[in-house]
Amino acid sequence: MNQKLNTMLACSELSFSYDIKKTFNFPSFSCEKGETLLILGNSGTGKTTLLHLLALLLRPKGGSIRINESELATLTAKEASEMRANHLGIIYQKPHFVNSLNVLDNLLLANYLAHQKQSKEQARKLAQNLGISELLDKKTSMLSGGEQQRVSIARALMNNPDVILADEPTSNLDDENCEKVIQLLENQSKNIGAALVIVTHDQRLKDNFKNIITL
Amino acid sequence: MLFKISWKNILDKKLNSFLCILLMTLGIAMISLLMLLGKQLQDKFAKNISGIDLVVGAKGSPLQLILSSVYQIDNPTGNVYLDDVAAIAQNPLVKEMIPLSMGDNYQGFRIVGTNKKYFEHFKTKIASGKMFKGNLEVILGASTAQNTNLKVGDTFASSHGLDSEGEKHAENNYKVVGILEYNNSVVDNLILTSLNSVWNIHEHQEEGEEHHEEAAADSTIKREITSAIIKFRSPMGMMTMPRNINQNSKLQAAVPAIEVNRLFELLGIGIEGMQFLAAVIMLISGISVFVSLYNSLKERKYEMALMLSMGASRTRLFLMLLLEGIILSLLGFIAGIALSRMGIYLISNALSKKFHFDVSQFSLQTGEIYLFGGALLVGILAAAIPSIGIYRINISKTLATE
Numbered sequence: 001m002n003q004k005l006n007t008m009l010a011c012s013e014l015s016f017s018y019d020i021k022k023t024f025n026f027p028s029f030s031c032e033k034g035e036t037l038l039i040l041g042n043s044g045t046g047k048t049t050l051l052h053l054l055a056l057l058l059r060p061k062g063g064s065i066r067i068n069e070s071e072l073a074t075l076t077a078k079e080a081s082e083m084r085a086n087h088l089g090i091i092y093q094k095p096h097f098v099n100s101l102n103v104l105d106n107l108l109l110a111n112y113l114a115h116q117k118q119s120k121e122q123a124r125k126l127a128q129n130l131g132i133s134e135l136l137d138k139k140t141s142m143l144s145g146g147e148q149q150r151v152s153i154a155r156a157l158m159n160n161p162d163v164i165l166a167d168e169p170t171s172n173l174d175d176e177n178c179e180k181v182i183q184l185l186e187n188q189s190k191n192i193g194a195a196l197v198i199v200t201h202d203q204r205l206k207d208n209f210k211n212i213i214t215l
Numbered sequence: 216m217l218f219k220i221s222w223k224n225i226l227d228k229k230l231n232s233f234l235c236i237l238l239m240t241l242g243i244a245m246i247s248l249l250m251l252l253g254k255q256l257q258d259k260f261a262k263n264i265s266g267i268d269l270v271v272g273a274k275g276s277p278l279q280l281i282l283s284s285v286y287q288i289d290n291p292t293g294n295v296y297l298d299d300v301a302a303i304a305q306n307p308l309v310k311e312m313i314p315l316s317m318g319d320n321y322q323g324f325r326i327v328g329t330n331k332k333y334f335e336h337f338k339t340k341i342a343s344g345k346m347f348k349g350n351l352e353v354i355l356g357a358s359t360a361q362n363t364n365l366k367v368g369d370t371f372a373s374s375h376g377l378d379s380e381g382e383k384h385a386e387n388n389y390k391v392v393g394i395l396e397y398n399n400s401v402v403d404n405l406i407l408t409s410l411n412s413v414w415n416i417h418e419h420q421e422e423g424e425e426h427h428e429e430a431a432a433d434s435t436i437k438r439e440i441t442s443a444i445i446k447f448r449s450p451m452g453m454m455t456m457p458r459n460i461n462q463n464s465k466l467q468a469a470v471p472a473i474e475v476n477r478l479f480e481l482l483g484i485g486i487e488g489m490q491f492l493a494a495v496i497m498l499i500s501g502i503s504v505f506v507s508l509y510n511s512l513k514e515r516k517y518e519m520a521l522m523l524s525m526g527a528s529r530t531r532l533f534l535m536l537l538l539e540g541i542i543l544s545l546l547g548f549i550a551g552i553a554l555s556r557m558g559i560y561l562i563s564n565a566l567s568k569k570f571h572f573d574v575s576q577f578s579l580q581t582g583e584i585y586l587f588g589g590a591l592l593v594g595i596l597a598a599a600i601p602s603i604g605i606y607r608i609n610i611s612k613t614l615a616t617e
Contacts, residue, residue, distance in 0.1 A: 048615050052611045052614070052615065055524070057524060057610050057611040057614065058611045078528075081523075081526055081528070082526060084524065084525075084526060085525055085526025086526070090524065092521075092614060096517050096518065096521050097518070097521075098220060098518050098521070098522065099227065099515075099518065100220065100223035100224045100226070100227040101219075101220060101223055105216075105219070105223075108216070109216065109220075109522070109525065110525055112216045113522060113525040113526040113527045114525070114526045115526070118216070
C-alpha cells in the first residue's frame with residue numbers, strides 16, 4: 001500500500017512539558033484514512049495532553065504533527081485555530097455545549113465558527129445517522145449522557161474533518177451505550193474517510209481495535 | 216448567529232435579564248420624564264411671559280404676582296386702583312398697559328376682566344361667536360369651553376373667589392358670546408370679559424348688601440383692578456421703572472423673566488436631585504448587568520473555551536458578550552422611553568384638569584439621544600469589564616479540567 005497517499009495523521013517524537021520537572025515524550029505513530037487508532041493509557045500518562053497536542057490546543061516542545069502532509073506543530077495560534085475548526089473534529093470527554101442553544105443550533109455553530117456555510121441538511125443527515133433526529137429542537141441539557149455524546153459526535157463531523165479526535169468518549173457510558181457510540185464513531189469516520197484517534201483508559205475498547213498504542 | 220447566541224442567553228436567564236432591564240427602564244424613564252416635564256414646563260412658562268416686560272399689582276410676593284397675573288395659577292396679591300396704574304402708564308417709556316381684574320370663577324375657570332389688548336397680546340383668534348361687547352358678555356378659552364361644555368348663547372352664574380366652591384352670584388348671569396381658538400397659552404383656560412362686567416357684578420353685590428349706603432353719593436368711586444401687564448417701548452423702561460414703582464408707590468412691580476428664573480432655580484434643585492437618583496438607578500442597572508455577566512461567564516467558561524476551540528476568535532466572543540450588555544441596555548432604554556411617554560400622558564391628563572396645563576409632546580428629545588448614548592455606554596462598560604476574562608481563558612486547561 002502506498003503509505004504517502006493514505007496517511008492522514010503522522011506524529012513523530014512529540015514532546016511536551018508543563019514545567020521543567022516533568023516532560024512527556026510520546027511515541028511516534030501514524031493513522032491512515034478511514035482507520036482507527038486507539039491510544040490507551042492510565043491516568044497521568046499524558047493522554048489528554050497528547051490529544052490536546054494533536055488538536056493543536058497545545059504547542060509541542062519538540063517533534064512534528066502532520067495532517068495530510070502539512071506540518072502543524074509550528075502553526076501560529078490563529079492558523080492552528082483555523083486548521084482545527086476546518087480539518088479536525090474533536091469529541092471531548094464530557095460533552096459540553098452552548099447551553100442556551102438547542103441541538104440543531106449547536107451543530108450549526110460548528111459550521112459558523114469555522115466560517116463555513118451553515119448546512120441544515122448536513123446536520124439533519126448526521127442526526128439521522130446517529131439516531132438523534134428527534135432531539136434537534138431540544139435543549140442540550142435535556143438529553144441523556146449517551147444522547148449528549150452522540151450530539152457531540154455529530155458536531156465533530158459537521159465540517160467533514162480529516163481527523164477525528166476523541167477523548168475518553170465512552171468513560172461515562174454504560175456497556176450498551178459504549179458499544180453503540182464506538183460503532184457510530186467508526187462508521188461515521190469511515191463514511192467521510194477521516195482518521196479516527198481515540199484516547200482512552202477504557203479497557204473495554206481494547207478488543208474492538210487492532211491499532212493500539214499504549215502510553 | 217452571534218446575535219442569536221446572545222439573545223438566547225438573555226432568554227435563558229430570564230430573571231437576571233428582567234432585573235437588568237427593569238433597573239435600566241426605571242432609570243431611563245425617570246430621567247426622560249423629568250427632562251420632558253422640565254422642558255415642557257419651561258416652554259409653557261416662557262411662552263406665556265413672552266412680550267410681558269412688567270406686571271404691576273398690589274404689594275406682596277413678586278412671584279405670587281407673576282403666577283397670579285401671568286399664569287393664572289396663584290391667588291392675586293390684592294387689588295390696586297386703576298387710576299394709580301393708569302398714572303404709571305402715562306410714562307413715555309410704557310408702550311402698552313393691559314389691565315386685569317379677577318376674582319370670580321366658573322367651575323374653577325377664572326373669569327378675567329380685561330380689554331382688547333389682552334387678546335392682541337396673545338394673538339387669539341375667535342373660533343365661534345364674537346368678541347364680548349355688552350355688559351356680562353364673556354368669551355371662553357378653548358379648554359374652558361371644552362371642559363365646561365358651555366356653548367355660545369349659554370348663560371352661567373359665576374362663583375365668588377377663585378375656588379369653584381365659592382359663593383354664587385346668583386342674581387347676575389354671564390352670557391357666552393364667543394369661543395376662542397386653541398391658543399396653547401394661558402388664555403385657553405380662562406373666561407374673558409370686559410372690566411366693566413367684573414365691576415358690575417361686584418357692585419351689584421355690594422349694593423345689595425350695603426343698601427346703597429354710599430354708592431350713590433360717590434360718583435367718582437375709584438375703580439379697582441387686580442393687576443396690569445406692562446410692555447415697554449425700550450429696554451430703558453426695564454432699567455428704571457420697576458425700581459421706581461416699588462420704592463415710590465403703593466404698587467408693586469415684578470419682572471416676569473426674573474421671577475420665572477427664580478422659580479426654575481427652585482424647581483431645578485428638585486429636578487436635579489431626581490435626575491441624580493435616576494442616574495444612580497441606571498448605574499445600579501449597569502452593576503446588575505455586570506454581576507449577571509460575571510457570574511454567567513464563570514459558568515460559561517467551558518462553553519467559551521469550547522467555542523474558542525471550534526474556531527471562534529477571542530474578539531468575536533468578546534463582542535458576543537458585549538452584545539448581551541448592549542441588548543439589555545437597549546431594551547431597557549426602549550422600555551424606559553415608552554414608560555416615560557406613558558407617564559407624560561397620565562400626568563398631562565391629570566394636569567390639564569387641575570392646573571390647566573396641557574403638556575403633551577411625544578417626540579424624542581435631544582436630551583434623550585444623549586440618554587441613549589449613556590444607556591449604551593453603561594451596557595457596554597458593564598459587559599466589557601467581565602468579558603475581558605475571555606482573553607485570559609486557557610483553552611487547553613479549561614477543556615482538560617472540567
